[in-house]
Amino acid sequence: MWSSSATDSEQPSPNLIPSLPDDVALNCLARVPRSQHLSLSLVSKPFRSLLSSSVFFNVRSLLQCREHVLYLALRPHGPDGHLLWFSLHRNTLSSSRPNLLVPITPMPTSYAGSAYAVIGYNIYVIGGSIDNIPSPHVWILDCRFNTWQPGPSMSVGREFAAAAVVDGKIYVMGGCVADTWARSTNWAEVLDPAKGKWDPVPSPVDFRWKWMHACAVVDGKVHAMADRGGVVYDTRNEVWESVGIELDLGWKGRASVVNDVLYCYDYLGNIKGFYMKKGFWKDVRGLKKDLPKFLCGATMCDVGGKLHVLWEEKIGKEIHIWCAGIEVTKNEEDELWGKIAWSDKVLTVNKGSSMVYCTGVPL
Known part of the structure; x- marks a missing residue:
């Protein structure tokens, strides 16, 4: 029984x-x-x-x-600015009822500029700062029960680092000034959750001045974008190199990898995809009539093999957050065509709030 x-x-x-x-x-x-x-x-x-x-x-x-569930972290307007977390409640059995972001238990301590990673049911919130002091601490959200627990601390404090998961391990790089032996040696670290301990990852000296603003993984390689030139780390062969010019010039801001294609939006507000292995960009066609131009205030993630985009609509003193699930297909000419699977206003917040991070978690 x-x-x-x-x-x-x-x-x-x-x-x-x-x-x-x-x-x-x-x-x-x-x-x-x-x-x-x-x-x-x-x-x-x-x-x-x-x-x-x-x-x-x-x-x-x-x-x-x-089922893959979308999670969103949002920083509300106000002096407190305590990070709020939501999960998307999808109403798959009735098209007449909207999909909504539902609040979950907030993180015990709120940091600014954290990095994020997902392994299994867990979202790792890595580093960040309090009162402009970078933290080495890690918090783990168990998405099954929406509960928080502390994770293994890093060797150094980090703010605005890059984090990515390869083969069940979390790689983090940057977010610290390499002005001491500890920060230089541990500019990049890796966490094996089974061991519960961060280990240093050897990195080239000339990469350690870079400050990261975005990160993605394709074929076991971590692509981390910096303000001036990104870096690529091949975790399996332990090789570092610079990001190619095409990717470096085209990837500006938040992005997501879905089926080995990296998606982001360009300076005209259109969604485009980058073929990592072939080294070129393609516009995602078929979406201009259904989506606004994402000039700012938008983010995206992979949720169960579909590209999901969240964006802000300012209405008076409120911000309406919209979400769309997009199915993207490729043809023989490598053209990308998008089709809106669903789209809804999923949350209303006060003006001045901002989306920080979103991801998909299998539950």
Whole structure:
């Protein structure tokens, strides 16, 4: 009989579904779409307990029923500026009900200029600063239960560093002035979550002055963009090199990699994609009638193999945050064509608020 936390002194839990063995009931419930989990939790206490258990998420993973959920970090307007976190509630069963960003538990401490990385169910918030003092601390958001816990601290404090995940390890670089032996030696570090410890990554001296503003991974290589020239780190061969001219000139601002193509928006506000292995840019066609020009205040991420774009619409004293899920296809001429799968106003906040980070997490 299934139980989330059975002890010898507790009474046996009732069956999840009367007349069904619990393993069969669990197999059925794990297939229910996430959009219906709130309603499911209201059915009974055993259901509610199941939905908040690691067993439930493990079974969903084994059945390949996981759905990718969009998470957004937003800095509100005001003197406090404490970072707020949201997850996207998709209503996949009814087109008449909107998709909405729902607030989750905020991080215990709010930093400015943090780097971010995702491994499995977890979002890592890496470094940042408080009162302009860079921090080495790491916080981990367990997206299954929307709970926070401290992670292994880095060797040095960092602000506006680049972070990326390759082969289950987090690589972080930059965000510190290499003016001491410790900062120079640890300008780049790597975290293996299984070991729970950061280790230095040897890096060329002439790269250590760079300050990063964006990062992406393609084919095991970390591409980190700096104000003047980006760097590429081949994690498997432990080789550093400079970013190519085409990518360096075209990648300005936030970007996301979906199916080995890096997407961002150009100075005209149009979405474009860069073929990393072929070394050229292509405009994403078919979107001009459905999307505004993203001159500023937009961000994007990969959510389950679809490009998702979030942007701001200023209405009076409010900012409306919109989100669109985009399916991008390639033809034989390497042209990129985008089709809007869905688009909704997902959140309303006070004017002066700004989006900081978004990502997709499989749950």
